[in-house]
Amino acid sequence: MKLVSRNALRWLPAFVVPAVVVTAVIAVPLQAGAAVDLPDKTPEQVLLLVNDSTVSAFSGTVDQSSDLGLPSLNLTEALPEGNDSTSPLGLTTVLELLSGSHEFRVYVGGEGQSRVQVKDRMAERNVVHNGSDIWLYDSSTNAATHLSLPADLEATAQAKSAELHSQLPTDLATPAQLAERFLSELDPSTTVSVGTDARIAGRSVYQLLLTPRTNEMLTSDTLVASVSIAVDSETGLPLQVTVLAQGQSAPAFQVGFTAIDFAAPNTDLFNFVPPANASVTEQTLPAKPEGSTGDHSGDHSPAVGEVPVVTGTGWSTIVEVPAAAVPAELGDNPLLDQLTTAVDGGRALTTSLVTVFQSNDGRVFAGAVPLAALQAAAQ
Amino acid sequence: MSPSETRPPETEGGPHVRHGGSWDLLGSEISVLFRRRRTWAMLVAVALIPILLAVAVRLSSSTLDPGEGPPFLDRVTQNGLFVGFTAMVVAIPLFLPLTIGVVAGDTIAGEAGLGTLRYLLVAPAGRVRLLLVKYAGAALFCLVATLTLTVSGALVGAALFPVGPVTLLSGDTISVTESLLRSLLVAAYVTVSLLGLAMIGLFISTLTDVPVGAMAATIVVSVIAQILDVIPQLDWLHPWLFSHYWLGFADLLRQPLDLGSFAHNAILQAGYLAVFGALAYSRFVTKDILS
Amino acid sequence: MTGAGTGAHQAQGLAIETRALTKKFGSQTAVNGIHLRVPRGAVFGFLGPNGSGKTTSIRMLLGLTQASSGSISVLGQSMPTRLSEVLPRVGALVEGPAFYPFLSGAANLRRLDTADPFAPRRTRRARVQGALERVGLSHAAEKKVHAYSLGMKQRLGIANALLLPRELLVLDEPTNGLDPQGTREVRSLVRSLAAEGTTVFVSSHLLAEVEQMCTHAAVMSVGSLVAQGTLAALRQVGETRVHLRTPDAAGALRVLTRLGLEPARATNDAADAVVVAPLGDTNWQPEAIVTALVAGGVRIRGFAIEEPSLEERFVALTGEGFDVAQ
Ligand SMILES: Nc1ncnc2c1ncn2[C@@H]1O[C@H](COP(=O)(O)OP(=O)(O)OP(=O)(O)O)[C@@H](O)[C@H]1O
Numbered sequence: 001m002k003l004v005s006r007n008a009l010r011w012l013p014a015f016v017v018p019a020v021v022v023t024a025v026i027a028v029p030l031q032a033g034a035a036v037d038l039p040d041k042t043p044e045q046v047l048l049l050v051n052d053s054t055v056s057a058f059s060g061t062v063d064q065s066s067d068l069g070l071p072s073l074n075l076t077e078a079l080p081e082g083n084d085s086t087s088p089l090g091l092t093t094v095l096e097l098l099s100g101s102h103e104f105r106v107y108v109g110g111e112g113q114s115r116v117q118v119k120d121r122m123a124e125r126n127v128v129h130n131g132s133d134i135w136l137y138d139s140s141t142n143a144a145t146h147l148s149l150p151a152d153l154e155a156t157a158q159a160k161s162a163e164l165h166s167q168l169p170t171d172l173a174t175p176a177q178l179a180e181r182f183l184s185e186l187d188p189s190t191t192v193s194v195g196t197d198a199r200i201a202g203r204s205v206y207q208l209l210l211t212p213r214t215n216e217m218l219t220s221d222t223l224v225a226s227v228s229i230a231v232d233s234e235t236g237l238p239l240q241v242t243v244l245a246q247g248q249s250a251p252a253f254q255v256g257f258t259a260i261d262f263a264a265p266n267t268d269l270f271n272f273v274p275p276a277n278a279s280v281t282e283q284t285l286p287a288k289p290e291g292s293t294g295d296h297s298g299d300h301s302p303a304v305g306e307v308p309v310v311t312g313t314g315w316s317t318i319v320e321v322p323a324a325a326v327p328a329e330l331g332d333n334p335l336l337d338q339l340t341t342a343v344d345g346g347r348a349l350t351t352s353l354v355t356v357f358q359s360n361d362g363r364v365f366a367g368a369v370p371l372a373a374l375q376a377a378a379q
Numbered sequence: 380m381s382p383s384e385t386r387p388p389e390t391e392g393g394p395h396v397r398h399g400g401s402w403d404l405l406g407s408e409i410s411v412l413f414r415r416r417r418t419w420a421m422l423v424a425v426a427l428i429p430i431l432l433a434v435a436v437r438l439s440s441s442t443l444d445p446g447e448g449p450p451f452l453d454r455v456t457q458n459g460l461f462v463g464f465t466a467m468v469v470a471i472p473l474f475l476p477l478t479i480g481v482v483a484g485d486t487i488a489g490e491a492g493l494g495t496l497r498y499l500l501v502a503p504a505g506r507v508r509l510l511l512v513k514y515a516g517a518a519l520f521c522l523v524a525t526l527t528l529t530v531s532g533a534l535v536g537a538a539l540f541p542v543g544p545v546t547l548l549s550g551d552t553i554s555v556t557e558s559l560l561r562s563l564l565v566a567a568y569v570t571v572s573l574l575g576l577a578m579i580g581l582f583i584s585t586l587t588d589v590p591v592g593a594m595a596a597t598i599v600v601s602v603i604a605q606i607l608d609v610i611p612q613l614d615w616l617h618p619w620l621f622s623h624y625w626l627g628f629a630d631l632l633r634q635p636l637d638l639g640s641f642a643h644n645a646i647l648q649a650g651y652l653a654v655f656g657a658l659a660y661s662r663f664v665t666k667d668i669l670s
Numbered sequence: 671m672t673g674a675g676t677g678a679h680q681a682q683g684l685a686i687e688t689r690a691l692t693k694k695f696g697s698q699t700a701v702n703g704i705h706l707r708v709p710r711g712a713v714f715g716f717l718g719p720n721g722s723g724k725t726t727s728i729r730m731l732l733g734l735t736q737a738s739s740g741s742i743s744v745l746g747q748s749m750p751t752r753l754s755e756v757l758p759r760v761g762a763l764v765e766g767p768a769f770y771p772f773l774s775g776a777a778n779l780r781r782l783d784t785a786d787p788f789a790p791r792r793t794r795r796a797r798v799q800g801a802l803e804r805v806g807l808s809h810a811a812e813k814k815v816h817a818y819s820l821g822m823k824q825r826l827g828i829a830n831a832l833l834l835p836r837e838l839l840v841l842d843e844p845t846n847g848l849d850p851q852g853t854r855e856v857r858s859l860v861r862s863l864a865a866e867g868t869t870v871f872v873s874s875h876l877l878a879e880v881e882q883m884c885t886h887a888a889v890m891s892v893g894s895l896v897a898q899g900t901l902a903a904l905r906q907v908g909e910t911r912v913h914l915r916t917p918d919a920a921g922a923l924r925v926l927t928r929l930g931l932e933p934a935r936a937t938n939d940a941a942d943a944v945v946v947a948p949l950g951d952t953n954w955q956p957e958a959i960v961t962a963l964v965a966g967g968v969r970i971r972g973f974a975i976e977e978p979s980l981e982e983r984f985v986a987l988t989g990e991g992f993d994v995a996q
């Protein structure tokens with residue numbers, strides 16, 4: 001009798017400790033997200049908060065995850081091809097960054113100083129921007145690329161830099177940029193509301209909720225269910241962007257800080273000196289990295305047939321790229337065969353958020369719309 | 380009743396004075412562990428990993444392209460200090476878990492197999508004390524094994540290749556002294572990484588009287604964890620696998636130093652310590668010693 | 671000791687006391703409700719054929735296994751609740767010696783000594799030396815145990831039990847594998863320990879051994895305790911017998927019957943028969959029986975009065991068969 005109870009007592013830890021650990025594992029994230037109550041704000045006030053944000057320097061860790069329903073990629077097979085191109089940021093890289101999840105470290109040091117580190121397994125890719133210098137460094141190939149921005153052409157440089165950034169997948173890493181893009185595209189097609197307050201990266205945030213208006217168009221016209229932007233309640237810095245797709249409960253795309261520090265990072269971080277033994281490529285800015293949409297390629301001015309055509313408005317916008325403007329890489333990349341499936345009138349890449357359709361005559365259509373809408377546009 | 384009165388004259392202090400025996404037992408455990416030829420053989424094998432790597436790179440005429448072979452291998456010829464890092468990457472998935480499996484699997488089952496477990500327990504070592512001492516021994520072995528690898532890597536790297544400032548993953552360069560400090564940090568990280576597995580091994584070791592079985596089971600567990608870690612369908616499970624952060628010491632080779640995965644890893648391993656420590660405790664204190 | 675509980679006074683005289691101690695392995699009952707009572711200062715022989723449950727009982731006494739039911743008190747304290755207080759006062763050899771083969775004999779003893787939190791470190795080397803000397807192993811102290819013979823290991827096992835002065839020694843088959851010299855040494859060792867006041871609980875299936883060194887004994891059979899008490903008391907249950915060798919068996923039977931005994935022929939060899947007759951409660955002196963036999967014309971080749979042996983008692987209690995108890 002006594003022995004039995006003694007034994008039962010001694011087996012107690014074997015049940016209690018795992019139970020406590022499991023409870024902690026479940027409860028700690030819940031607790032982190034719970035019990036945030038900020039003073040109520042209208043969407044306009046939250047937008048103003050973003051607008052008035054004075055944060056110019058910070059450092060943080062960013063997690064980006066995509067659940068786009070992309071077919072699983074055999075990236076290792078395709079990677080050597082990606083490495084052949086001089087740009088470390090070709091199509092392969094873009095696709096790789098869009099699948100699965102990635103961790104970045106972001107350092108912003110005020111005027112023209114920023115550094116983004118893509119944390120890979122036993123490797124790292126860096127984009128360091130310091131004034132008129134931009135360094136790209138990939139530790140797996142030990143290759144550095146140097147882009148210098150002409151200092152006197154401030155305005156052009158900024159435009160070019162913005163353009164370059166729009167081609168760098170790493171620009172997705174700064175939620176501020178993404179949020180601004182979404183906010184600028186606000187138009188009557190969107191319902192804007194403020195969701196429940198939450199906690200992101202240890203900070204209390206307002207959640208700006210953008211939902212495609214259903215009274216003006218059918219929901220099925222866009223694949224996007226909602227976009228939510230988490231805005232730091234103190235600084236107004238957007239901390240997280242989440243895109244939900246129609247009929248999918250897990251975010252189709254999410255990028256946000258997991259940790260953030262508003263102290264200015266050490267400026268040494270932005271003085272990038274390539275390692276002594278790295279292979280360094282100097283690039284003048286007009287020569288654009290391969291894999292870009294190639295609407296003007298330097299030696300010839302864009303012809304009419306090469307300019308992308310935009311049809312539709314708001315959430316159901318469709319971009320049509322004429323056959324002549326489609327970069328050659330798209331045709332050659334073996335990844336494309338893996339990604340696309342043959343459909344009526346061409347090949348299509350369907351994800352939960354974006355659909356790309358290449359018609360048999362070579363034109364490419366893309367949009368956050370169902371495939372049928374693209375096929376209709378191709379007619 | 381006072382037993383010491385009925386006893387023959389005893390050394391001063393009498394038999395019922397504790398003599399700080401826990402430290403004695405720990406010292407004895409460590410000395411037994413490190414007096415075994417098997418332990419030395421494993422440490423020599425661990426030390427051989429960087430030596431073989433360095434010699435192979437040194438003797439081969441073809442130079443490696445960046446990114447070819449294990450991480451950092453292409454850098455070894457330029458800087459001997461990378462030998463240790465490459466060896467660590469090579470040793471972590473299988474070889475280090477193997478040695479930990481042997482040591483941790485042997486803890487209790489080995490004593491049971493020899494029959495010495497019953498003599499330790501009637502001494503009386505105390506079951507909880509014995510578990511703690513055994514675990515401390517296994518944990519110390521984790522540290523010694525990773526330090527052996529680090530030191531051997533640094534020595535052979537310095538002997539066969541030039542030594543200079545080290546380029547981190549972020550492309551920044553640090554001094555030799557700082558790189559040695561980072562090597563030690565990596566060794567600490569890897570030691571912490573292996574603590575969870577050591578506790579799993581200790582638990583498995585309490586389940587059987589056949590040491591080889593416990594060793595094999597522990598090694599198999601470490602292999603299975605790593606297999607699960609690469610199955611994409613199980614990605615919800617990945618962050619909870621004790622092997623998930625094993626290669627995360629790469630974060631210690633970034634600039635600025637990123638201690639995030641060190642902390643994550645430490646918390647994860649602490650979770651495994653708690654769970655499997657509790658299981659090992661419950662199992663061992665209720666176990667019938669029949670060996 | 672103040673914490674010995676209410677039973678302390680009662681158990682004062684007992685080094686080991688078990689009540690209805692039972693151990694089951696699955697459906698098999700290895701030890702079945704035994705009530706052992708080992709007085710302090712006794713040399714207690716724990717007898718039983720192979721598989722009768724001796725080692726299983728000893729494991730329970732030492733807290734190595736848990737009893738399925740029943741209670742144990744050792745040196746006046748209940749086990750296994752007071753294990754950490756009791757065991758430092760107990761030296762033990764359980765089911766043969768066991769050592770680290772890759773360590774020397776002395777290193778092995780030092781290792782096991784560190785496991786005892788009450789063993790002083792300062793005297794460790796000296797105590798190990800002393801214990802080795804006591805079992806005659808000083809010369810092999812620095813030899814690796816894997817190079818030890820069976821008997822040397824057995825001696826080392828006994829030395830381990832003697833590292834500290836103990837109140838109780840539990841020795842499970844201590845003479846197993848020892849040469850005659852070693853057996854004798856163990857016997858005298860046990861006697862000298864007993865003389866110092868140590869209680870010795872020694873299990874064995876060698877009756878002669880128990881008879882020569884024990885004051886008390888208990889007999890196990892198929893998990894049950896079938897007898898226990900002082901050696902004299904155990905013997906008493908047996909019979910003193912007349913043992914006669916003669917070529918005149920018929921005459922011998924007639925004469926002995928006339929004396930009121932119940933003789934029986936132990937062999938059928940007519941030329942050299944053996945006749946046995948229990949003396950029972952008749953008070954015949956040996957010389958009177960011999961005189962009667964000679965007077966009756968019976969030729970005597972051999973005559974003896976046999977004291978009762980423990981062996982008979984043992985066989986009577988545990989059965990004659992060679993089969994190991996289930
Ligand atoms: N681990 C075990 N599992 C199952 N049964 C066991 C176990 N150990 C012992 N037994 C059984 O318990 C019974 C008693 O065994 P024990 O070892 O106590 O005998 P013993 O009296 O010491 O014999 P011996 O003289 O051979 O040493 C035997 O029938 C044996 O089969």
Ligand SMILES: [Mg+2]
Pocket residue numbers: 724725726765842
């Ligand atoms: Mg036995």
